Amino acid sequence: MSMHDLPVAADQGAPTDGRAGMRTLHEGDDSLLIRIKNLLLSRDIRQQIRLAQAGLANLLMLACVGMLHWLDAAGATNHPYVWPWTLSAVGGMVAVFALIRSGRVMHWRDPSLTLQQMLYAILCSALAYCITGSARATVIPILAVVLMFGMFGMTLRQVTIVGIFTLMCFGAAGAYWMEHPHPSDAPGVEVAHLMIITIMVAGVVLLTGRLHGMRERSRRQKAALSTALERIRELATRDELTGCFNRRAMLERMAEESLRCVRNSTSMCLVLLDLDHFKRINDVHGHAAGDLVLRGFAEAARSQLRATDVLGRWGGEEFLLMLPVCDIDHARQCVTRVLNRLSSSRFEVGEGATLMATCSAGVTQCDGGESIVAAIERADKALYRAKAEGRNRLICG
Numbered sequence: 001m002s003m004h005d006l007p008v009a010a011d012q013g014a015p016t017d018g019r020a021g022m023r024t025l026h027e028g029d030d031s032l033l034i035r036i037k038n039l040l041l042s043r044d045i046r047q048q049i050r051l052a053q054a055g056l057a058n059l060l061m062l063a064c065v066g067m068l069h070w071l072d073a074a075g076a077t078n079h080p081y082v083w084p085w086t087l088s089a090v091g092g093m094v095a096v097f098a099l100i101r102s103g104r105v106m107h108w109r110d111p112s113l114t115l116q117q118m119l120y121a122i123l124c125s126a127l128a129y130c131i132t133g134s135a136r137a138t139v140i141p142i143l144a145v146v147l148m149f150g151m152f153g154m155t156l157r158q159v160t161i162v163g164i165f166t167l168m169c170f171g172a173a174g175a176y177w178m179e180h181p182h183p184s185d186a187p188g189v190e191v192a193h194l195m196i197i198t199i200m201v202a203g204v205v206l207l208t209g210r211l212h213g214m215r216e217r218s219r220r221q222k223a224a225l226s227t228a229l230e231r232i233r234e235l236a237t238r239d240e241l242t243g244c245f246n247r248r249a250m251l252e253r254m255a256e257e258s259l260r261c262v263r264n265s266t267s268m269c270l271v272l273l274d275l276d277h278f279k280r281i282n283d284v285h286g287h288a289a290g291d292l293v294l295r296g297f298a299e300a301a302r303s304q305l306r307a308t309d310v311l312g313r314w315g316g317e318e319f320l321l322m323l324p325v326c327d328i329d330h331a332r333q334c335v336t337r338v339l340n341r342l343s344s345s346r347f348e349v350g351e352g353a354t355l356m357a358t359c360s361a362g363v364t365q366c367d368g369g370e371s372i373v374a375a376i377e378r379a380d381k382a383l384y385r386a387k388a389e390g391r392n393r394l395i396c397g
């Protein structure tokens, strides 16, 4: 039995043979390919992206090497320099690849070494320009591709550095050709080459600036969109006046908690709270004072609750409180605290006047698997009794 035929324990989502929860690997070629890929590009997804980018640059360099050797075979180059150039160009790019793969530059600001790769490729292009004689114009489109490489990954500052470096390298190469013109050069051809290169560099720097502007705009739009989404989510789940959950959000949370109760064999308590004689507050002090009391009630209640307790505005001046993992005795203690806190609060309703408010509560325990609707009905009946028995009290039902 080969190593690939060894049975291994089935992991998450892995296909099993259905007999004993085991599967047999027959991954011969695939696993070899994957191992080679992992060896070259590592298992880290970000490293893979960096190395794929460096690999692409290496392929571009190989294409340049092929072109240079083609020209060399055609007798269009300064022959003695072709192989030293080939070895240093390919060697340099492979060394950069190996450095990234080794992980030694992982802590650098740019572990992809994009700037370094670009500067090296530009230097190699300028040297290739020096040794390709009358065919040197073929290097210019290659330089354009090299410059475009950096437009997406580099900052505007880095692209400017690359642009200046390009002008310096090709300026020196151009000066060399002006000093030692090739016999077949048309008059003024070197100046034309330098003008094209300068226009290219300026174009790349300008386009990078625009790209960065667009990226910045889209980043701002994304941030604005997520703020708007957050606001929409807030509006969809919260009552604007009190900041409590709205009825729909409460129903969702109770359904979730009910499932948790079934799974964990626990129970929760539901409490209906209704402000006493609230209509009178509105009638005597005005609607704004009523709103103030509603907000004050929500604050008072929240101050007495645990972070896991959920308070929702059930409608009008009625609130629903869900106390997860709680029995009726603890619920009674909690609601008593809320009632006491509210009755001891004073609400400033303008012109130095203050008013106080009380509320009544119906408390019930809801065990796992029990209907939420039935539990709320029980709490409602208990609340009705609390009102009937004189208000500012709680009744358990």
Ligand SMILES: Nc1nc2c(ncn2[C@@H]2O[C@H](COP(=O)(O)OP(=O)(O)OP(=O)(O)O)[C@@H](O)[C@H]2O)c(=O)[nH]1
Pocket (backbone or CB within 6 Å): 241, 274, 275, 276, 277, 278, 279, 280, 282, 286, 287, 288, 289, 290, 291, 294, 315, 316, 317, 387
């Ligand atoms: N200010 C204000 N009032 C509201 C709001 N929603 C409902 N109300 C008022 O709340 C009052 C509720 O009155 P009732 O249902 O008669 O109850 P109550 O006066 O509290 O009497 P009991 O519940 O029996 O103690 C009504 O006058 C509603 O207009 C609101 O958002 N703001």
